[in-house]
Amino acid sequence: EKERTLAIVKPDGVSGNYTSSIRKIILESGFSIQREFTVHLDEDGVRRFYAEHSTKSFFPSLTKYMTSGPVLIMILQKVNAVADWRALIGPTDARKAKMTHPNSIRAMCGEDLERNCVHGSDSVESAAREISFFFKEAFPEGTTLEH
Ligand code: CMP
Secondary structure, eight states, X not given: OEEEEEEEXXXXXXXXXXXXXXXXXXXXXXXXXXXXXXXXXOHHHHHXXXXXXXXXXXXXXXXXXXXXXXXXXXXXEEETHHHHHHHHHOOSSHHHHHHXXXXXXXXXXXXXXXOOSEEEOSSHHHHHHHHHIIIIISSOTXXXXXX
C-alpha cells in the first residue's frame, strides 16, 4: 500500500542550492513527488506547523531559522514513504548524521541539531496532519503561491 509523507527543504537547503540534488535523490529512491510549492513562512505559520514544539526553549530560534527564507514543501509518495524518507534524511542532528550516516541528506546539507536542512513527518498520523496543513488549511484553493 502506497503511503504519503511531507518533506520540507528548509531555508538553508534552499539557499545552499541543494534543492536539485535532493529532488534527484528523492526520485532515484523510488518516491514520486505528488505536489510541491515554495513558500516563505511567517512566524504564525511556523508556530502552527510546529505546534508541538511551541513551548520548547529552542522554539524562538527555530522560528527565526524557519522564517529566514523560502522553503520547498513536497508531498512524497511510495510504499513505506514515512519511514523510508526518515531513513534517507538521517538523524535530526546533522552533526551526528555526518558521523553516523554519511550518505544521508542531512549529512550532505545540514549543519547541526537546528539547521538540519530537511524535514520529514515522523509518523503516518503526523504526515496526514502536515499534508493537510500545507495543502488544505493554510493554503486553500485559489491561494497564489511563490514558485
Ligand atoms: P524537524 O525534524 O523539522 O523537527 C523540529 C525541528 O526543530 C528539527 O527538525 C530541528 O530543526 C529543530 N530542533 C529540534 N530539536 C532541537 C534542539 N534541541 N535545538 C534546536 N533545534 C532543534
